[in-house]
Amino acid sequence: MSQAPATDIASDDSWTARLRRRTLDAMPSEQLLPDRQPAYVASWIYVFGVASLAALAVITVTGLVLTLGGLTWWHRSSVGHFMNSLHLWSVQLFFVFMVVHLWGKFFMAAWRGRRALTWMTGVVAFLVSIGAAFTGYLVQTSFDAQWIASEAKDGINAIGVGARWNVLDVGQMLLWHVALLPLGVSLIVLAHVLLVRVRGVVPPIGFESGEERRS
Amino acid sequence: MIDLNGPGHYLTLGWFQISYANAIVITGMIALFVLALVIPFPGGDHGAPEEER
Numbered sequence: 001m002s003q004a005p006a007t008d009i010a011s012d013d014s015w016t017a018r019l020r021r022r023t024l025d026a027m028p029s030e031q032l033l034p035d036r037q038p039a040y041v042a043s044w045i046y047v048f049g050v051a052s053l054a055a056l057a058v059i060t061v062t063g064l065v066l067t068l069g070g071l072t073w074w075h076r077s078s079v080g081h082f083m084n085s086l087h088l089w090s091v092q093l094f095f096v097f098m099v100v101h102l103w104g105k106f107f108m109a110a111w112r113g114r115r116a117l118t119w120m121t122g123v124v125a126f127l128v129s130i131g132a133a134f135t136g137y138l139v140q141t142s143f144d145a146q147w148i149a150s151e152a153k154d155g156i157n158a159i160g161v162g163a164r165w166n167v168l169d170v171g172q173m174l175l176w177h178v179a180l181l182p183l184g185v186s187l188i189v190l191a192h193v194l195l196v197r198v199r200g201v202v203p204p205i206g207f208e209s210g211e212e213r214r215s
Numbered sequence: 216m217i218d219l220n221g222p223g224h225y226l227t228l229g230w231f232q233i234s235y236a237n238a239i240v241i242t243g244m245i246a247l248f249v250l251a252l253v254i255p256f257p258g259g260d261h262g263a264p265e266e267e268r
Contacts, residue, residue, distance in 0.1 A: 042258065044251035096240070100248050 032197050040204050048101035049196070055094035056189065060182070062087040067178060071170075072141050091133055098126060110202040113212035118199055121192040128184045135177035138167055149173075 011017065040046075065083050066073065074084035102122070111119040137148050149167045156162045166172055203212070223234045233241075 042256045044254055044256055045248075047251070096244055096247070100244055100251065103248050104251070 026198055027194065031200075032194075034197075038201065038203065040207060041201055045104040046201065048097045048104060051097040052094055052101055053189070053193070055090050055097055056185070058090035059087060059094060060186075062090060063178070063182070071139060071174065075141065087136075091136065094129070095133070098129070102126065105202070108202055109205060112202060112205075113199065113208060115195070115199045115202055118192060118195040121188055121195060125185060125188040125192055128181060128188060132177065132181035132185055135173045135181060138173040139170060139177050141170070145170075 062083055066080070066087060069077065069080045069083070073080035075081075105119070105122070134152075138145050138152075152167045153162060156165060156167055203209075223236060225232055225234050226238055
């Protein structure tokens with residue numbers, strides 16, 4: 001009995017091939033992980049984006065450590081308290097760096113040169129981060145958390161979402177804080193960073209390339 | 216050390232009111248922004264903005 005020769009099955013029309021081509025076209029490796037930057041990037045004002053990312057990394061790591069000890073760990077353990085403080089203060093720095101980054105980019109009109117989507121993903125990352133920080137305050141398991149929740153419920157009810165998103169429900173707020181909102185922030189920040197890599201760092205006003213001036 | 220276990224302290228200027236804590240943070244952020252604009256970056260060559268480094 002004869003056997004058919006084994007052949008590779010290859011198709012340029014498969015979705016994996018199309019996705020690979022589109023990804024490599026949009027993000028060549030030298031653009032994704034560059035080793036050179038324009039001279040204008042040598043300014044402290046360009047540091048705050050990556051400073052925000054560094055703070056986000058500390059928030060993520062300390063948040064993961066806090067999940068090991070549980071919701072009330074920080075009340076009864078000095079290690080838990082220290083980890084909770086690292087988590088809190090890295091959030092404060094995250095917002096400080098993000099707001100200074102926002103001011104810098106606003107006065108640079110950083111949406112120039114087909115960077116509108118980069119700007120908008122930054123805006124959305126900021127808004128979702130506010131939600132993540134807010135739910136963090138709600139799950140402190142302290143009188144402070146109770147006061148914030150009881151004050152916030154009226155505002156949340158006033159905008160008509162209190163029945164679905166109950167700030168007095170610690171379980172619901174905890175899951176939003178440790179799952180949905182961190183996932184949302186991470187995905188949007190990832191998209192933001194990839195867009196910065198694809199479009200490049202915005203040049204100062206007056207130093208755009210000819211192509212950027214026309215777009 | 217500053218005792219944070221008490222009611223907040225507020226700065227009131229007519230209709231405008233802000234806690235000292237918020238005023239200090241916002242002032243610090245504005246100072247950070249201004250310093251980032253004026254302090255030279257180590258190794259940066261500000262004479263040739265179009266060149267790559």
